[in-house]
Amino acid sequence: MPARALNRALPLETITLHAAAGALALWLAVLVREWPRLTAYGQICGEDGSLFGHCALCWPAAALTAVALAGVASLVLRQTRRR
Numbered sequence: 001m002p003a004r005a006l007n008r009a010l011p012l013e014t015i016t017l018h019a020a021a022g023a024l025a026l027w028l029a030v031l032v033r034e035w036p037r038l039t040a041y042g043q044i045c046g047e048d049g050s051l052f053g054h055c056a057l058c059w060p061a062a063a064l065t066a067v068a069l070a071g072v073a074s075l076v077l078r079q080t081r082r083r
Helices: 012-041 058-082
Strands: none
Touching: 012 058
């Protein structure tokens, strides 16, 4: 059975919803992972040798947050243009 590529374009609403859910899950993981550091030192992240002092979970969480916010902004603009 030959494999087919997924050629159906996902609607913007689905992409935005999944990006927001993924970002929320990653930010919760960052909070759980960094909770002892946050309560002890009052700061979150700050690993030595990491990119700009952030943990490995911060970057994908920030990227998914940006995708979700861009999707929401695009959906809002789309709705205001229809009216």
